[in-house]
Amino acid sequence: MADLTALTSSAYNQALEVIASVEPRIAEATRQELADQRASLKLIASENYASPAVLLTMGSWFSDKYAEGTVGHRFYAGCQNVDTVEALAAEHARELFGAEYAYVQPHSGIDANLTAYWAILAHRVEGPWLQNAGVKNMNELSEADWEKLRGELGNQRLLGMSLDAGGHLTHGFRPNISGKMFHQQQYGTDPETGLLDYDALAAKAREFKPLIIVAGYSAYPRRVNFAKMREIADEVGATLMVDMAHFAGLVAGKVFTGDEDPIPHAHVVTSTSHKSLRGPRGGFILATEEYAPSVDRGCPMVLGGPLSHVMAAKAVAFAEARRPDFQTYAQNIADNAQALAEGFLKRGIKLVTGGTDNHLVLLDVSPLGITGRQAESALLDSGVVTNRNSVPSDPNGAWYTSGVRLGTPALTTRGLGGDEFDQVAELIVNVLRKTSPGTTAAGAPSKASYAIEDGVAERTKAAAAELMDRFPLYPGLDLS
Structure with a gap:
């Protein structure tokens, strides 16, 4: 292992020398960036630290290759090595998650969701429509029939989780393309508990009759019963699509099993390969065999040329996640989130849903008299990296917000445990309680500017750096 660490240091130092010779x-x-990440408390739920093997895999000549198409069916010559890379990434993904089919070309989670939406539209709307018209593809349609098909494709219904309840922009948020390409409605959470109300969701689905029901979240601190979601989808004839971008690592690590594992219940599952999965920035799709041919059309339907160097890194990350120690890591993510939540609760901080049972904690900072943006900025000044986030029925909207979202995957990668996450909660609470709103130029209360009591940010930053020194990032990697 020591030799491997030395090789890693040598590889990065030599790479930086080559880069420095140009810019x-x-x-x-x-x-x-490495120095900053080493010194700060990274608590952004969608970030992590990829292994040196994953990072090094991305820096290769696979970046130079165009490879539109699929394995064995490319629109460019000389793609035999890309075929090997993509096939291995898909194989590892299928085995890791127990899926029938995997598509590893999407460049991001948003790309994965758009590809999935259009694949479902192709499977559920376009395919039957062409069959009824007695043609094999759209090029054979008359202009009049093509206009009718376009109308049907553009007038389908989607039911997704609302942004302030914890859903994602791509789940039908109207300013996003998903909210423009579908006739959409959104489901929320119980106003008292903040939890999903499956009966209310089922009633809305019966009334709305969507083609697609989207489950999954980016800021909902609880688990989802995907068996119930599938029952609702089946009752109304909808396709169940699950966006597991945030909690894919907990699925891969067998923290979420049975009804909480989306793979056996969803028709289509989308994800990112980073976040709790600890791979490169990118996306992928898992699906049943029924949907595989439509998803395989991602390029040219939605995507351009796949990023072969990133697909190679996905293969490495999926291979890492298939090792037994990844299950220990995934369980530690969930245990640490519990410890972090308990640390806030015992210090009197309000949490959305009153706690967590996944990888994230959502603070409601409105009782402290500040906005999420003010809290985020004050914490960043103090060496704690978070992101502001809406809470249900947020009076401050999606820009200023009333919440702060925290996640445990990154610091769990560094080795922090329950005691350390309790210390993290203490540092954060101290900063938030010593932060107050600023004023605008006209003297009115501001939702953006803020003030921190003298010395608090400096002391917190020093304490954060001291804590991080005990859990080094990429230990042995010396870039001096």
Whole structure:
């Protein structure tokens, strides 16, 4: 292992020397980014630390290759090695999640969701429509029939979780393309508990009769019963699509099993390969065999050329996640989230839903008299990296917000445990209680500017750096 660490240091130092020979400021920014990440408490729920093997895999000549199409069916010559990479990434994904089919080309989670939406539309609307018209593809349609098909494709219904309840922009939020391409409605959570109300969701589905029901979340701190979601979808004839981008690592690590594992219950599952899965920035799709041919049309339907170097890194990350120690890591993510939540609760901080049973904690900072944006900024000044987030029925909207979202995957990767996450809660609470709103130029209360009591940010930043020194990031990697 010591030899491997030395090789890693040598590889990165030599790479930075090559970069510096062309643009030294990029090399310096890269060094500084590692230094900043080493010193700060990274609590953004959608971020993590990929292994050196994953990171090094992305820096290869696979980046130079165009490979539109699928394995064995490319629109460019010379793709035999890309075929190997993509096939291995898909194989590892299928085995890791127990899925019938995997598609690893999407560049991001948003790309994965758009590909999935259009694949479902192709399977549920376009395919039957062409069959009834007696043609094999759209090119054979008359202009009049094509206009009718376009109308049907553009007038389907989607039911997704609302943004303030914890859903994602791509789940039908109207300013997002998903909210423009579908006739959409959204489901929320119980106003008293903040929890999903499956009976209310079922009633809305019966009334709305969507083609697609989207489950999954980006800021809902509880687990979802996907068996119930499938029952609701089946009752109204909808396709169940699950966006597991945030909790894919907990599925891969067998923390979520049975009814809480989306793979046996959903028709289509989308995800990112980073976040709790600890891979490269990218997306992928899992599906039943029924939907596989439509998903396989992601390029050219939605996507451009796949990023072969990132698909290679996905294969490495999926292979890492198939190791037994990843299950221990995934369980630690959930245990640490519990410890973090308990640390806030015992210090009197309000949490959305009153706690967590996944990887994230959502603070409601409105009782402290500040906005989520003010809290986020004050914490960043103090060496704690978070992101502001809406809470249900948020009076401050999606920009200023009333909440702060925290996640445990990244610091769990560094080795922090329950005691350390309790210390993290204490540091955060101290900053938030010493932060107050600023005023605008006209003297009115501000939702953005803020003030922190003297010395608090400096002391917290020092304490955070001291804590991080005990859990080094990429130990043994020396870029001096």
